[in-house]
Amino acid sequence: MTDGSTQSLRSDARDNRDRILEVARAVFATEGLDVPMREIARRAGVGPATLYRRFPTKESLVTEAFEEQMRACGAIVDEGAADPDPWRGFCTVIEKIFDLHARDRGFTAAFISAYPHAIDFTEGRAYALTTMGALARRAKEAGRLRQDFVIDDLILVLMANGGIQAKSPAARIAASHRFAELAIRGFATTPLRPIRPSKARAHSSCSSA
């Protein structure tokens, strides 16, 4: 085998890998993570054997497909955590993370489902949530974030962000920005009157003026 053909084989292999990842990202974004591996192989135009040689499990494919987004997610929470004003840092994270998720629905699905065996992915997710949890504590201490905020609220609004549909990706991203702003206000401490203890309206933040 000449150097040239080895080169070409390597290049083919890389092309296959890139094409599989590209197809996987597109499929996960539009159809969720449940699409079978065989179907991904079919759409990428490779045999199942080739797919399984590169990505032995669905988890490994998910992890590699969203490696870049997970790194971006980590950078966003790091940036927020580094802000000397924890509430401003918290808000920056919400805004940027909503934007990141609005650009890739597949990542939202992956982030929410938290594949238990995708070690790298789960570590990235845990890092993001732990860092955000610490930032939230500081924002509470600063009196700007609601005391009853829990990290599940972040997952909740990320899922909700994933439900936003629009006629174009640009319109969806714009809608996501508006939604981020609403979520931030929802998390902020406000001078709303205390909840009136009423059976009918328990847990409501509304009260008669």
Add this chain to the structure above:
Amino acid sequence: MTDGSTQSLRSDARDNRDRILEVARAVFATEGLDVPMREIARRAGVGPATLYRRFPTKESLVTEAFEEQMRACGAIVDEGAADPDPWRGFCTVIEKIFDLHARDRGFTAAFISAYPHAIDFTEGRAYALTTMGALARRAKEAGRLRQDFVIDDLILVLMANGGIQAKSPAARIAASHRFAELAIRGFATTPLRPIRPSKARAHSSCSSA
């Protein structure tokens, strides 16, 4: 033909109709409104001819499938509009409508897509949105609802509510209640400092303390 067999034929027809509607609601809720009519017929165990005889168009099927929900939706906004405190009325509508939508994802899909040819359905939707618009105006005048609230914000949070996933219907409804409370706070007037004019952080409601 005896009276008995006529009765039985009518009863069969009604059974068919009820089964089609039941299947349609289930299919729309889990797979959206794009499922073909033929597939709905197949799952309901009737021939396409029977389906089309009862529901000549997808629109007519959607309208009848969600007739009850649309009536409930109208009753909710009427109740909110009748509250002498417009902000409390507005909040009641958000809470109850999120709950209604959390119980039936198909209705959310139908409400958002606003089928242009489903006259009855579109009228019900327009009535709900117009009534809610008038209530929102009054809640703004009362100083409790943000001046920049637009009716599209309501559609936005309804879509977002539709994105919430949970392990069980009960958990999803509970998550929706939390989300309704966040959305209400997002819509409320708050003492957040005015937006700092900054290129990087335009449209943000956050400001340094």
